[in-house]
Amino acid sequence: AIVSYIKNNGYLYQHNLKTQSDLIDKDVINFVASDNGKTILYQKNSEGDKTYQFDLYISKSGGKGKKLVSNVDSFKYISQDFSTVYYLAEGSLFKLVIGKKPVKLVDNVRETIKVYDSGEAYYTQTDKDGKTSLYYYNGSKSSKALIENYYRAESVSAERPVMVFCCDGEEITYNVVVKDKVFKIEQSVVSIALNSAGTELHFTADFDAQNYLTTL
DSSP states (O other): OEEEEEOTTSOEEEEETTSOEEEEESSEEEEEEOTTSSEEEEEEEOTTOSSSOEEEEEEETTOOOEEEESOOOEEEEEOTTSOEEEEEETTEEEEEETTSOOEEEESSOSEEEEEOTTSOEEEEEEOTTSOEEEEEEOSSOBOSOSBSSEEEEEEEOSSSSEEEEEEESSSEEEEEEETTEEEEOOSOEEEEEEOTTSOOEEEEESOOHHHHHHHO
16 A cells, blocks of 8 residues: 655655655665565765765655665665665675664675675675686675686575576586585586575586577
């Protein structure tokens, strides 16, 4: 019965189907609403800057938004009860428990691949030579580089820290990582996917796509 939405002009509204829409804020560029619509986390343009700086706000029960933190690039994880937010700002990954000061977890983050309910995360960093490495964060500290020629994530478990990624060396190779343990897949993989629980791996291999298309 509650709908939250942004109009083209960046105005964030919340509409109760029995009443008229209430304006929450303006200059909003992104938002996430709780299932019951009572809590909204949103980003808006920083005051005096309409281009690249965005601040994080919270609105409760349709009320005016309260500023939580400045210069937030993007959300990376929001807990189901909206009490904890992981976000990226100026190349660093932060954890914010609503009502407390944000805590910086990792510096020089190129990409945050996944943050889990447990606080564990996968992320990448790029060194001065342009090489991208994959790292695992266990909720309190980061691992050493798990792989140094990381290319992309192919499939990521939704429920626990398991993912499949590929490396771009002399040829594309596929690997599974469980927390901070890496296992190479000794197959010529064409496509690959994990189930959401991270307990099953499905893939096709040794498939001659060019020959198959020719026979058609």
